Amino acid sequence: MSEYRIQGATGEWEVVIGLEVHAQVTSKAKLFSGAATAFGAEPNTQVSLVDAAMPGMLPVPNRECIRQAVRTGMAIDAQINKWSRFDRKNYFYADLPQGYQISQLYHPLVGEGYLDIALDDKDPENTKRIGVERIHVEQDAGKLMHDQHPTMSYVDLNRSGVALMEIVSKPDMRSPAEAGAYVRKLRSILRYVGSCDGNMEEGSMRADVNVSVRKPGDEFGTRTETKNVNSVRFVMQVIEYEANRQVDVIENGGKVDQETRLFDPDTGTTRTMRSKEDAHDYRYFPDPDLLPLELDDAFIAECRDSLPELPDAKRHRYENELGLTAYNAGQLTADVDVYQRYEAILDATSDKTGKSEKDVATQVANWVLSVAPGVKNATEGAIDAHDTTAANAAIIALSAAGTVSGGQAKEIYEIVLKTGREPDEIAETEGLKQNSDTGAIEAVVDEVLANNADKVEEYRGGKDKLFGFFVGQTMKAMKGQGNPAVVNEILKAKLG
């Protein structure tokens, strides 16, 4: 990938990017209370006395949330701090019942780690290492609703106290594409580990985007922080916009203000939220309601043992053990849903065909990555529930055995998606099977050649292009069910 540069009036500018990603921890209960965490519940139905900060209520850490953050740290090869501590971040807002957020400023749970991002889909080995400064756990705030009453705002505390991981990168990214790749990779890892569902639309993952510009080789410039950006595309837009804006400011003789900005998805621009002068003094101090968090060896061992195979390791295994191309391996392992579907269908296909996984791996990969999605997208009235592992494996098995052609496999899949019928039964009753019976095909070929003696002469006289004509006639006579490979083979033999 070529270096990303902003072309200014005074020359080229380099962009420096750091991301703080807030990821909601997958857990049935909140970080310090037993209240539920489901998305989309009626306002204020998932609020305990603790979340509402009633007088005398106390936080008790939820072990599962800590466990998920530790596992996430392990997945990015980070230092796990056996001793960490919670601090209070004090500020007033109507969505913050305690008047402080319980977070970790001084002693985070997870220290330095990294993740490797691929800069080119075609070449997953071409990676750049992005440092992660730390991961700490903290409480989410509630939500204000401004559209419920003409003059008042309402408060929904369902999210209040939900556990977040704040994953802070080093300022190691240098282009919107790198930042996009970082967010996608991080999301992929979180989903593999199962510590966050990575759903950016529902707000389970959002990023604060730190951007500054400098002349290549110079010291870091002054950065701005754009808050709560909730899609990969928006993250990239923010960087693009901010970098150009900052270059303009500097080149026009101005100075970039260190400030917090907001992104407007409608215009693709950012605007000042608050400047450094109005920055809050959060008065961080250790939360006296909580003891320091101390992890014992057994807990850490369990976290490590429960880690799944991670994307990079899986990708390597697909290439080395299953013989997939680097591109296919990269595509299949990028997201947890895709690899899970792939591995399930691979396993079932291997069973069904009696072949090793390696023998069917590429066929299944092609099916999962390109054939099946193509059919599914083109099929109106496809029902997801019909798209079972068994049905996919059955179709691939039919195809692998030569029982159905590629085209027939697609047709069968379309019927499966609409009706949920069995592939074998569809092939049988819908006549979607190819004929590989050499005797029968020979008879048809003989008939076609006999009926077109003139063309046979022309072909033998050197008009090679007529081969397609004979294939077409044969297939037509066989109502399209002839196995093309067998038909070709017999035609070639008969035509000499």
Next chain:
Amino acid sequence: MTELTELTVAAIRKGVAGGDFTAVEVAEAFNANVAAASQLNAFIVATPEKAIEAAQAVDAKRAKGEELGKMGGVPIGMKDLFATNGVQTTAASHMLEGFVPQYESTVSQKLWDAGAGMLGKLNLDQFAMGSSNETSYFGNVISPWRRKDGGNADLAPGGSSGGSSSAVSARLCPAATGTDTGGSIRQPAAFTGITGIKPTYGRCSRWGVVAFASSLDQAGPMARDVTDCAIMLEAMAGFDPKDSTSLDMPVPAWEAALNPDMKGKKVGIPREYRMDGMDPEILKSWDDGIAWLKDAGAEVVDISLPHTKFALPAYYIIAPAEASSNLARYDGVRYGLRDLPEGAGLQDMYAATRADGFGPEVKRRIMIGTYVLSAGFYDAYYNQAQKVRALIARDFEQAWSQCDVILAPTCPSAAFALGDKTSDPLSMYLNDVFAVPASLAGLPAMSVPAGLNSEGLPLGLQIIGKAFDEQGVLNAGLAIEQRAGFTAKPEKWW
């Protein structure tokens, strides 16, 4: 028969269990005393029906031959810092006036489960901040004690558990809950001639107790004698998974193990507690205490707690810092007071609500706390105070190599008159000088009556013990109690 309201917790429990009188009779007697003592202003809310209800349940159990519980048939007063389900809980503030929790604090629930009944919610300094009960939004509590100078100056019952101390010493209840952050059980107990113990930090759950300073707040009993404190503390203490700072240890049988024999025990006398210009009568009571413990068989040793003089300043940084954050939740959004001036926005609502809902002392501490935590001051104040706190804890650790318990005065003076110190917060804070070191170190500490001064006012002696050694504290307290022969009680004038 002795008047029922003159009986101790132990005597009431025994009498109810033995059928000498019913729990309902006891509750009625105390209800009557509460009703007749409105001048003392010890209760914010009286709940006679709750006391009767609990007593009826105990009597019914007895009729069925069931266990009556550690506090079976004993009506008590509940400091209005403990959340009580369905009963207004105010922390003596305008902010929480009318606030009725839908939950019960762990400590109060344990007491009800042990057979106690509630006579009412006791007045206190607002949010437990004060040493004289003058910061309550519901008016100051008056001590039942008067100087014997013929005057009738109203005296402070101490604070913040002033409603508790006043009510116990005036026989409005045989015992009451208190909370102690920097002396709020011990100082009022000393001022009113009763006994109160702050256990080791973490012994009693803080769940459902309106927070003042989380790392210091600790509940404890206030009663007429050491035995009653042991009984009631057993009922209050215990691990609570809802409080992360709760001690996960079994509750010892303190009452059964009470033993005033001090043979083989060493009592430390900290030389730093002997300060310039100290009231000679306080010094005399201290000497009396030393003599009594020697008489009980103890060996007395001089010890040094070198960082004592830094304890009070450290306390008045750490406690307000935590309070400034703990009290941020009172914002008018979800419960309690809301002042929403016409056309006001969120910030205006905060300002109006908090200006109106908090009294001057609470505001003072919120401001101190906010200041010491702010950027640029944090290291100089809060961090420094935490270091001092660690040094004070270390002082005690080192002292324990020389002694088993420490004896000191509870307060530098006897009860002062209401209004005497309200204009000078610092002199008010100085009242806590002997109490706060044990608070900062999280150690169990108790005040027991030592006698009366020349004005006829009670003086208290403080016993500080090792962490988890409430037994050692109670035993030393009992040894003093048996020798002090303190039987004085305030003459009824209300």
